[in-house]
Amino acid sequence: MNKPSRHWYRKPIHSFxxxxxxxxxxxxxxxxxxxxxxxxxxxxxxxxxxxxxAPATPQVAQSTPAESKPAPAxxxxxxxxxxxxxxxxxxxxxxxxxxxxxxxxPVALPGNNVAANTTPAPAGEMKTDTAEASAAGSGADWxxxxxxxILESQVKDIRNRLTKNMQSVGxxxxxxxxxxxxxxxxxxxxxxxxxxxxxxxxxxxAKYLRELAASxxxxxxxxxxxxxxxxxxxxxxxxxxLNGSAPAxxxxxxxxxxxxxxxxxxxxxxxxxxxxxxxxxxxxSADALKAEKEKVIEEAHLLAAISxxxxxxxxxxxxxxxxxxxxxxxQEACLKMVEAAKNDNFQEFDQGMSRVYKxxxxxxxxxxx
Numbered sequence: 001m002n003k004p005s006r007h008w009y010r011k012p013i014h015s016f017x018x019x020x021x022x023x024x025x026x027x028x029x030x031x032x033x034x035x036x037x038x039x040x041x042x043x044x045x046x047x048x049x050x051x052x053x054a055p056a057t058p059q060v061a062q063s064t065p066a067e068s069k070p071a072p073a074x075x076x077x078x079x080x081x082x083x084x085x086x087x088x089x090x091x092x093x094x095x096x097x098x099x100x101x102x103x104x105x106p107v108a109l110p111g112n113n114v115a116a117n118t119t120p121a122p123a124g125e126m127k128t129d130t131a132e133a134s135a136a137g138s139g140a141d142w143x144x145x146x147x148x149x150i151l152e153s154q155v156k157d158i159r160n161r162l163t164k165n166m167q168s169v170g171x172x173x174x175x176x177x178x179x180x181x182x183x184x185x186x187x188x189x190x191x192x193x194x195x196x197x198x199x200x201x202x203x204x205x206a207k208y209l210r211e212l213a214a215s216x217x218x219x220x221x222x223x224x225x226x227x228x229x230x231x232x233x234x235x236x237x238x239x240x241x242l243n244g245s246a247p248a249x250x251x252x253x254x255x256x257x258x259x260x261x262x263x264x265x266x267x268x269x270x271x272x273x274x275x276x277x278x279x280x281x282x283x284x285s286a287d288a289l290k291a292e293k294e295k296v297i298e299e300a301h302l303l304a305a306i307s308x309x310x311x312x313x314x315x316x317x318x319x320x321x322x323x324x325x326x327x328x329x330x331q332e333a334c335l336k337m338v339e340a341a342k343n344d345n346f347q348e349f350d351q352g353m354s355r356v357y358k359x360x361x362x363x364x365x366x367x368x369x
Contacts, residue, residue, distance in 0.1 A: 300341065
């Protein structure tokens with residue numbers, strides 16, 4: 001598989017402005033920025049863990065009109081929330097292309113109007129299958145980075161979210177901008193499960209789950225009944241797979257596939273942004289860490305998994321020592337946050353959050369459009 005061009009990532013910058021709201025950059029070359037201020041975090045956490053700088057957004061061939069955020073509600077503390085997540089997490093322009101200039105390959109599904117975006121190979125050219133080599137060469141210890149019970153819980157959360165979003169045209173219309181963030185994450189987690197040393201009930205059909213989830217990002221989702229109906233079929237087939245069965249009539253799928261082909265870096269960064277902001281806003285003290293221990297462990301594992309995924313071949317950085325010098329310490333910091341949460345050690349958890357921020361800001365000083 002050819003490595004995508006990265007020439008626009010390498011231009012150094014000497015200064016940049018902190019965006020209001022301190023959006024998570026993690027690796028800070030993606031385009032997952034928003035403009036709103038984050039929900040207020042506890043004073044102790046704000047003092048110890050600064051918010052990450054806004055990442056640079058690469059130029060794209062076509063601009064996407066800014067979309068309005070879903071209408072927020074207020075929780076008992078007066079914070080604006082959308083579906084239980086602080087209002088500032090959501091993006092003003094969530095359909096903007098971000099990350100690595102790669103498009104996710106769509107999957108042809110029965111009754112799905114999403115068109116395949118493929119180019120036939122020249123006559124006589126041999127098709128080389130890089131999926132097995134890429135997966136085998138990833139060197140990812142998924143059992144440590146993303147234990148199967150954690151992965152299964154994350155998939156269950158996405159399933160519940162999709163069930164809520166796909167209830168009707170109305171619920172779809174109020175959530176269609178956020179859906180790709182979670183379906184791209186589902187596609188990535190399905191392939192992680194496919195490569196995982198541990199088992200889960202739907203693992204034998206993980207390759208089909210991966211392709212069905214990827215179909216949600218094959219083309220930008222649109223408001224309205226037509227787009228909703230097109231997504232109903234893959235959604236219902238996803239539910240069948242997660243219930244332990246295989247839907248009839250699915251097209252054949254590769255046994256393994258590079259995650260970069262089914263989940264864009266931009267969508268994964270948006271999910272990582274949600275995870276980081278939740279941790280920053282909700283875990284500002286030792287008592288909060290104990291109270292939210294289970295959720296903290298899950299979100300920290302997810303951050304570790306995403307930080308590993310985007311170093312794999314296909315995203316363009318697997319052989320970039322400078323990039324890996326930021327990404328690998330980030331992954332290690334996330335796993336240390338997991339251990340700190342298990343041991344109720346807020347000091348070590350907070351140090352891990354600070355290390356995540358440090359990796360982000362250092363990476364941003366070297367990688368931009």
